[in-house]
Amino acid sequence: MSAGQLLIIGGAEEKIHDGEVLSKFVELAGDKNSRIGILPTASEIPDDVSSDYIHTFKQLGVVRVEVINVATRECAEDPSIMELIDSLSAVFITGGDQSRLSELIGGTKLHETLMEKWKKGMVLAGTSAGASIMAKQMIVAADTKLNDDKLTVKLGTGFGFLDHVLIDQHFSQRARFDRLLSAIADNTEIIGIGIDENTAILVHDNKFKVYGEHQVLVMDGKSSNYVNVKVSENGSEELTISGFQLHTLTKGYSFDLANRKLILEKGIQE
Template identity: 80%
Template sequence: MKPGELLIIGGAEEKFHGGEVLQKFVDLAGRQNSGIGILPTASEIPDEVSSDYIQTFKQLGVGRVEVIDVDSRERAENPEILELVESLSAVFITGGDQSRLSKLIGGTRLHEKLTDKWKNGMVLAGTSAGASIMAKSMIVAADTKLNDDKLNVELGTGFGFLDHILIDQHFSQRARFDRLLSAIAENREIIGIGIDENTAILVHDNKFEVYGEHQVLVIDGKSSEFVDIKIGENGSEELTISGFKLHALTRGYSFDLSRRILILKKGKTE
């Protein structure tokens, strides 16, 4: 069996009937019709976040919505939690802090269960922090000091559903181009994907298609001609780069992650 689809959302998705991104997730989950699980571990207010998504998914016609209540590594090892995940057709990972997801779930039996279920067809979605956690590597900190323009980008370990990918979210809305470019300049084998709010990529068979309102940016430095990273007097990274590839995609366009090229339309590539 092929792995399930990954719906990776840039955050702030519309939560009402007719919102394209969450409707797509519900449509994908409905193929097996076993219910949707909400994993709010990234949030400091999980009950409030879960309540909002329960209401939204119910309005979108989902019959069974369960909260996967995990606030410790002990809970992530709990057989009851594993049985709950086993019974679901899809899991939605909410926003918050991706470091909490890594700290509380990474390497646990729940992480293993999610991976196994996804490899056997389960649909997984994540928004904001839940988007970043999807890949093997993720941005966990990017400190910018406005007084001296200092930027430090720190990478951590995600859930690993995607390899050689780095996902950033709230991308245009929070002006995150510099931090993603800096991360890719130091890790040129990785494809950087910046996803705007109320926008998503649907990943399947090593390709993705864009859904939603805004834009997805792809930064590819694998075939770069020149990269020089210097540390400035204030500790910031100063980049000189040449030959990076930049792709900007809007709704309906697709990208081949294996070949690293835009799919212009069915059967044709750039």
């Protein structure tokens, strides 16, 4: 049995009865007969966030929606939480702070159970922070010092459903090109994926397809022939890069992560 599908959302997805991205999640989960779990741990207001998604999923016709309440690492080791996960057809990880997900769930029994269920075919979705956590590595901070414009990108450990990928979200809307470029310049074997708001990629078998309103940027530094970081007199870092490949994909287009190539609409690759 192949691993389940991952619906990775750039944040701010439409929470309406005909919203494309969340409708796709419900379809993948098994439509109205599914039992969906909402994991709001990334948020500091989990009850409010959960209520919004419960309302939206019920608008989309889902009858059974469960909230996976995990506020501490002890909760993430609770056997009753594992029983709940076993009863679900899909899990939706909300936005907030991806560091909270890593700190409270990373390496716990819940993390193990999600990995095991996904490997057996469970559908997982994540938006915003829930998108970043999907990969083995994630951006946890990107700070620019006011006096010298020095951009510092800090990486942390994600849940590891995807390897050799780094996901950034709210991409165009929050002007995150520079921080993803900086991260990939330091880790050229990794593919950077920037996902716009109300836009998602559906990943399965090392390929993904784009859904939603805007676009997805793929940043590939593997074929680069020159990367140099120069520190200027005021301490800021300036990048000189050659040979990076950039791809932008809109709704309906697909990408082969293994071969790092666009898949044309008819499925023929060049």
